[in-house]
Amino acid sequence: MPELPEVEVAARNLRRWGQGRRIRAAWADARAKRIFRPANPATARQLAGARMDGIQRIGKNLLLTLQGGPGASRANRSGARETSAAALDPQFGLWSHLGMTGKWVRRRSGDPRPPHARVDLTLDDGSRLVYVDPRMFGRLRWVPGARFDAVAELRALGPDPLTDGIEAPRLAERLAVLPARLAIKVALLDQSLLAGVGNIQACEALFRARIDPRRPAATLGRVEVGRLRRGILASIAHTLEALADPSSGGVADADSDIRYVEDDRGDNPFLVYARAGQRCTRCKRARIERVVQAGRATFYCPYCQRA
C-alpha cells in the first residue's frame, strides 16, 4: 500500500541493490500472471542477462531501464556470442507498481523464497531482488524499448510533488474545473492531478493545510491552494524522514525491505491518519473523526479543519 514516500524508498533501495548489476536468472510465479505477464516467451530469455541501468520513480510507479546485449541473453549453453542486429538493441523497461501490498526485498542466493514472492531476480553478485505481493494488486509490466513515454497510464500522470514540485496556480486551475461537488480529498487521490498522493498523504496534507476534506475542490481559494501545496510537500517530506529513521520504524538496514511507517509499534507518525477518537495534537480540543469518502477512510480534525 505504498504511496509516494514508500515508493521513493523502494527506488533508492533498488538503485543501491541493483543498479549496474546484471540479472543472472529470473523466476516468476506461474500462478501470478496478472502481476507479471511478459509479452512473449522470448522476454524471459531477455530478462536473464540484462543489466539494470536505471531506476526512476514517477508518483507511485517504479521505472526500471534494462540493457541486454551480447553476453546477456546469449550467455547460455553454447556460450556462443551472437551479434545479430536483434541482440544489439535490446533495451527494455520494467514498469513496477506496488499496488497495496507489493514490495521489493533483497535476499541472499540460498535464502528461501519469501511467502507470496511473485518475481525473483538473481543478480550477478549472488543477491536476489524479490517482488513480494500477497494481495496481487501490484503489476510488473514489460515496456518495449524502455519507451515509458509511450505508456498511456504513465503519460496520464500529473506532476510528481517530490521531483517536479507543485505550481500553485496550475493546481488551482485544475481544481477549479472539477465537478462542482467533488470533495478535495477525493480529488487528491486522482493521479492525473498530482502523482503519488494516496489516502494517507491526502489526509495529512489537508490537516496541515487546515482544509475540510469534504470541501468541494472547485471552491478552494488561492490562499487555500497555497496552504494545500505546502501541506502536501511537508507531509511527504515528513513521511520520508520517518521512513529513513530506524527509530521510527523506517528502513533498518541495507537488506531490509520497505517498512510501512504505521507498522511502527504503538507510534503512529501521522498527525491524523488512523487516529480516530484521539485528541487533536494541534488544537488539543476536538477529537479526530473518521468518515468515508469514495469508499476510502478520511481522518480529520473537525475543529482545525472547519469550513
Add this chain to the structure above:
DNA sequence: ACCCGTGTTCGCTG
C-alpha cells in the same frame, strides 16, 4: 469470526 485496508479498474445506476 468479523471488519478493515497506504491502490486501481470496471460495471452498474440514477
Add this chain to the structure above:
DNA sequence: TCAGCGAACACGGG
C-alpha cells in the same frame, strides 16, 4: 452523458 457508488482483485492483521 456521466458522476458516483460498490465490487472485485486476495490476504493478513487487529
